[in-house]
Amino acid sequence: MLQRRKKEFQYHANKYNVHMYDFRLILYVWVLSIIGILVINSAADGFAVKQLMGFIGGSVVMIFFSLIDYNYIAKFEWFLYSINIGMLIAVKLLGINVNGATRWFSLGPFGTFQPSELSKVIMLIIFAHLISEQKEKINSLTTIIKIGILYVIPMLLVALEPDLSTTLVFAFLFCTMMFVGGLSYKIIGIILGISVPLAGLLIWYIQQPGQILLHGYQLQRILTFLNPSDYLLTTYHQQYNSIMAIGSGMLTGKGLNNNTITSVKGGNFISEPQTDFIFAVVGEELGFIGSCVVLGLLLLIILECLHIAKDARDMKGRLIASGxxxxxxxxxFVNVSVATGMLPNTGLPLPFVSYGLSSLLSNYICIGLVLNVGLQRNRR
Structure with missing residues (x-):
């Protein structure tokens, strides 16, 4: 068995069209990551070196995954699914609790590991395979229910950590892959017709005394978003300070590593600015121009992924790249919207910019898989 797998790997590796290797995508990712390291170094002490090590390690992992056939990886879908479920159960039972959430394993001097970040990659691979295998029956109610149940199980485990923000990422990923997989517009219309009124009903319900759907801190964040003036000195102050910081950067910013008392870092106006509110630091220190550069690089990375998805040789590759x-x-969208007050405060990192080794590693694995899809674009 192992010999056969080894031969399959060598066969696929030898058939890659090296001329299709997307160095442009790698360049965009590396430039954005380097900007992220510089901004993290400016935002808080002691994190930039770890992010640099994550950048180096992530680059190695990216290149490694770019040279492994995604079809070969997808053949282990049930093994990966079992690992995923086991990992998410284990973190709930054995993980460390921070501010009421159990989302991380402690790695001692190496920091922490967040399984839900790796879980996103595993879900991307598994369900790209399952949806592509069922593409002829994707509009069948039986198929939708079967795929939906398999997807909901790990998503619920993430929600129970609790980690609402990552749960929403899972939900959006599922919607993206089902749409790209060929879900009919009629079914999409029916889903929207049901979900939009339900969303309105949900917003009404969570504001009622005794609601049981959300944890206290989650409800507080939503109420803060709906009535920011009532929470200006409490739960809204971070977002308010973030908006002020972004505005204060004006066109060119105050410069990296400035430590004035009025800055995010110098004045200690935002807790953990190197993670969820990194865009506030970008806006303040690099200004409007720097913010546009960061968002422009993210846009280029996304467009490159979509371009590779369009030319993918099969549905599985298309789903991986578009996912x-x-x-x-x-x-x-969520990270920038939170930093600018357009969405309730929630903890999602800005890809390749925010500090977080688990997030950085998972993003680099995804880019590696996309590169592999690109390598096989001309294979038929």
Whole structure:
């Protein structure tokens, strides 16, 4: 068995069209990651070196996955699914609790590991395979229910950590892959027709005394978003300070590593600015121009993923590349929207920019898979 697998790997590796290797995508990712390291170094002390090590390690992992056939990896879908479920159960039972959430394994001097970040990659691979295998029956109610149940199980485990923000990433990824997989517009219309009124009903319900759907801190964040003036000195102050910081950067920013008392870092106006509110640091220190550069690089990465998806040789590759684009779109939109006060405060990192080794590693694995899809574009 092992010999056969080894021969399959060598066969696929030898058939790659090296001329199709997307060095442009790698360049965009590396430039954005380097900007992220510089901004993290400016935002808080003691994190830039770890992010640099994550950048180096992530680059190695990216190149490694870019040279392994995604079809070969997808053959282990049930093994990967079992690992995924086991990992998410284990973190709930054995993980460390931080502020009421159990999302991380402690790695001692190496920091922490967040399984839900790796879980996104595993889900991307598994369900790209399952949806592509069922593409002829994707509009069958039986198929939708079967795929949906398999997807909901790990998503619920993430929700129970609790980690609502990553759960929403899972949900968006699922919607993206089902749409790209060929789900009919009629079914999409029916889903929207049901979900939009339900969303309105949900917003009403969570504001009622005794609601049981959300944890206290989650409810507080939503109420803060709906009535920010009532929470200006409490739960809204971080977002308010973030908006002020971005505005204060004006066109060109105050410069990296400035430590004035009015800055995010110098004045300690935002806790953990190197993670969820990294865009506030970008806006303040690099200004409007720097913010546009960061968002422009993210846009180029997303467009490159979509371009590779368009030319993918099979549905599985198309789903992997478009699913990666979907993850980056959602996380970028949410992170920037939180920093600018357009969405409730929630903890999602800005891809390749925010500090977080688990997130950085998972993003680099996804890019590696997209590169592999690109390598096989001309194979038929």
């Amino acid at each position: 990666t684009a979907g993850i980056l779109i959602f996380q970028t």
